[in-house]
Amino acid sequence: MASLEGRIALITGASRGIGYATALALAAEGAQVVAVARTVGGLEELDDAIKAAGGLPATLVPMDLTDMPAIDRLGAAINERWGRLDILVANAGVLGTISPLGHVEAKTFEKVMTVNVTSTWRLIRSLEPLLTKSDAGRALVLSSGAAHSARAFWGPYAASKAAVEALVRVWADEMSQTPLCVNSIDPGATRTAMRAQAVPGEDPATLPKPADVAARLVPLCHPDMTVSGKLFKVRENRFLDYRSPE
Template identity: 75%
Template sequence: MASLQGRIALVTGASRGIGYFTALELARQGAHVIAVARTTGGLEELDDAIQAEGGSATLVPLDLTDMPAIDQLGGAINERWGKLDILVANAAMLGVISPVGHIEAKVFEKVMAVNVTATWRLIRSVEPLLIKSDAGRAVILSSGVAHSARAFWGAYAASKAAVETLARVWAAEVNKTALKVNSIDPGATRTAMRAQAMPGENPETVKHPSEVATRLVPLLSPDCTETGKLFRIADNRFFDYQLPE
């Protein structure tokens, strides 16, 4: 993997789980991490961990339902660094495990706001900065349920199918630039969201989010040239999407 020394990386949902460990791994590899999350305490813990590794971070307490704040984030990054090298759009919420017809409207709408609309707004805010990079890299976190359409996972599954398609469209649009965009399916991972979805599961039976981070970070290196694809952690490789004739 090429060095990430001095590269600027934005990670959402960075206060815990996959986002936390991805941010930490990016800092270990030399990137300066812009860590975004709602939870200030979690961000401060991340900052302590990054500093202990000799890295650096900028903490951004931000609720991703605050769409104007996402717009302002791109402007602030531009003023300070003039570009962005890496985007990890990780933040998401599960909502509820429920039949589609039983999901409350406010729950469905919030899942879509956090998982889909905020991701689009983030892309819109930072795309010009990623284009300015000599090797911009973006990864959108997806899920296997985007493809399996598992019963009772309707809101979350639909949101992940939406952001995968968004990532594919974005990759096609920037194909003639240095920016590469991919989705990643982390598979079963020991996170708070997983515990919410599978309350009876022994967390020791699924992989730690640090394992996802070590597989994810190489996809953000300048020497990773795949784009418009899905990387599945379980298979440790990229998959092409079936395209129409």
């Protein structure tokens, strides 16, 4: 694989978990990281870790993805500074609550859909012009096995991730005549704070670390990776075709 030196990579949810690990891994390959998250302290820790490893100082963007105009401004700022975007890793998401559908509060459902779905669409809307200016734009959008399993009590999160995968499939089809490759990512159960919230009785030592997931995602960001419109299962290290997912 070629180095990512000179590539501009934006990662959402970059202050912890898979987003943090992916930002660190992309920076290690020479990418200029644009790190987006709500938590300033986590972003600063990421920047310190990147610089300590010899990477370029990250561009830190403290931002709440429920702020839709801020997403629009982000695209404008990237355009003004670099004129393009090479890599998007849309990782940020919220779980909501694990409970029967009829017991989910309206504000909880609405927040899950806003953060997980609407902000993803807004990122697409804001960043697509920049990604198509790249000679080899790559977009990875984090999903979940919950989108397909439709397990009891996971309603809002499962619905949001199913919607995200539909957006990705449409976007990939729309971009099929361009160099931009777009794929959904199912990381599988990973040792993150969200997983601990969802399955509190689980032993985290039995799960892969975020860095293990990041190691699988970095090759998907390289210019020589030309697969698009697929679902990448990290635990299986393979792409699935949506027309025949199994």
